[in-house]
Amino acid sequence: SSGINAEYGAEKTVMYYALGLIQDYDTLWKFAEYCLDVTKVRPSDALYIMGRSITQTKLGRDVSWEFLKANWDELHTTRFQGALFSVDAYVSGVLSKFSDQATYDDIKKFFTPRYESLGPGESAYQSALQSIQGNIAWLNKHGDAIRDYVEEDSS
Numbered sequence: 001s002s003g004i005n006a007e008y009g010a011e012k013t014v015m016y017y018a019l020g021l022i023q024d025y026d027t028l029w030k031f032a033e034y035c036l037d038v039t040k041v042r043p044s045d046a047l048y049i050m051g052r053s054i055t056q057t058k059l060g061r062d063v064s065w066e067f068l069k070a071n072w073d074e075l076h077t078t079r080f081q082g083a084l085f086s087v088d089a090y091v092s093g094v095l096s097k098f099s100d101q102a103t104y105d106d107i108k109k110f111f112t113p114r115y116e117s118l119g120p121g122e123s124a125y126q127s128a129l130q131s132i133q134g135n136i137a138w139l140n141k142h143g144d145a146i147r148d149y150v151e152e153d154s155s
Contacts, residue, residue: 012045020053020060028054028063036074051093064094065103069110076117087121095128099135107132 019031032054035046050067054060068075068090076087095107111118111125118125 013048016045016049016053017056020049020056023057023059025059025063028060029067032063032067036071047089047093051090055093055097061094061097065098065107068094072110072114072117076119076121087118088124091118091121092124092128095125096131097135098132099139101136104129104132104136 020028022028022031032050034040035050041049050064054064075090098104098107107129115122115125
């Protein structure tokens, strides 16, 4: 196998975590593309990479969301077919950390005609939407105070 090799699970997790912190759109996209190739990344590792590793940063969340949209058919029908709770973990990992109305609206627009295809991921999808609404509400309530604090602290 020419994939990412690590002798121990913990070592692999650290490596995936570090790769997810990369702040380059194209590199993160390529990292996600590797997850579609079983010769490079095992399905269980692919879920971790796409649902948790890449989504650690704002840029990574954007890449993961765009990648999910571009590859939805392959992801849910081929790549993770039969992987128990895989759709839940992926959908939840990619979607639940967003905190803006535009992305919320985009997510709803994308999944409305695909809702049935979520299968066991329907509850994760609903939960992610609730998380996003909570994130939006929290930012609306506290965003100005945080901005003021950061600006004051950095001056």
